[in-house]
Amino acid sequence: MKLFVKNLTHVDFSYFDAKRGLLGESWQTDIVLTGKLNDESMICDFSIVKKQIKKWLDDNIDHMLAIPAVHNGSTLTSLASDRVSFHFDHSKEAADDKRVFQCDAPTQAICVLPMTEITPEAAAKWVESQILNLLPAELEAVSVRFTPEHIAGAQYQYSHGLKKHAGNCQRIAHGHRSTVEIYADGARNAAMEHDWAKRWEDIYLGTQEDLISQATENDVSYHCFSYTSQQGLFELKIDSNQVYMLDCDTTVESLSAHIADVLAEENPGVHIEAHGFEGIGKGAISEKVKARV
Numbered sequence: 001m002k003l004f005v006k007n008l009t010h011v012d013f014s015y016f017d018a019k020r021g022l023l024g025e026s027w028q029t030d031i032v033l034t035g036k037l038n039d040e041s042m043i044c045d046f047s048i049v050k051k052q053i054k055k056w057l058d059d060n061i062d063h064m065l066a067i068p069a070v071h072n073g074s075t076l077t078s079l080a081s082d083r084v085s086f087h088f089d090h091s092k093e094a095a096d097d098k099r100v101f102q103c104d105a106p107t108q109a110i111c112v113l114p115m116t117e118i119t120p121e122a123a124a125k126w127v128e129s130q131i132l133n134l135l136p137a138e139l140e141a142v143s144v145r146f147t148p149e150h151i152a153g154a155q156y157q158y159s160h161g162l163k164k165h166a167g168n169c170q171r172i173a174h175g176h177r178s179t180v181e182i183y184a185d186g187a188r189n190a191a192m193e194h195d196w197a198k199r200w201e202d203i204y205l206g207t208q209e210d211l212i213s214q215a216t217e218n219d220v221s222y223h224c225f226s227y228t229s230q231q232g233l234f235e236l237k238i239d240s241n242q243v244y245m246l247d248c249d250t251t252v253e254s255l256s257a258h259i260a261d262v263l264a265e266e267n268p269g270v271h272i273e274a275h276g277f278e279g280i281g282k283g284a285i286s287e288k289v290k291a292r293v
Helices: 046-060 120-134 190-199 252-266
Strands: 002-017 021-035 065-068 074-079 083-089 100-106 110-113 139-148 155-160 174-184 203-207 211-217 220-229 232-239 243-246 272-277 283-288
Touching (some): 021 155, 021 232, 065 074, 155 190, 174 190, 174 252, 243 252
Parallel strands (some): 021 174, 155 203
Antiparallel strands (some): 002 174, 021 139, 174 272, 220 232
């Protein structure tokens, strides 16, 4: 017998891709449980299992940076005070690619995946191998399915960190896959949406006050960020081509306001309404119009 739970939870995190670099992601999580009927004619108590699996996902992948630990470009080094350093050398993937990436963070902010490439299918198999022994003994198997949201229109993948946040959003490299809705004078504007998605394609949204330096090494420009939050010291070195700087925190409220402000400035006299999403099905709305001169 099998039980299923559709849309158990959403996991929002970032992962590192050998070609594209740091990518924000949002996956819907579905599960199937296999087992024998007990004396109550049930396989297991739904509510208990759902809570157990959701908590495990919250603790082990959600709002973390997932790394392909066995890729030959990956190096993971233990630091003092329960911190780790993830370093990726792109030249191991392509000899003419001189980029490097580095994130130093508390151990709890890094999800170490034993694979060369992170995909929904590979990550789901890893989760299955980790959680089965945590579930009730009557369960014989668990199947996990991660699915990116189906977005028909514009979308982008962004990573960020919110150092003032009391929860796991404070981690410097977590992210989301998001759509965006933009209305110009009350009408949905697909051209503006796709233009904005292109601006924020595979992007890291950096806060100006967290930027500690900009440097060039081997003809590659980097932005370096650092801050200390409740969970500890976070540091990030990333290709400048993958960075979009803001003079504000990167909360979804600030992001939707930024979109509206920029588009209103570019389109005087047009009422802009920007619906900025943070992952699946949630976000903020901002409106702005700039008077024509």
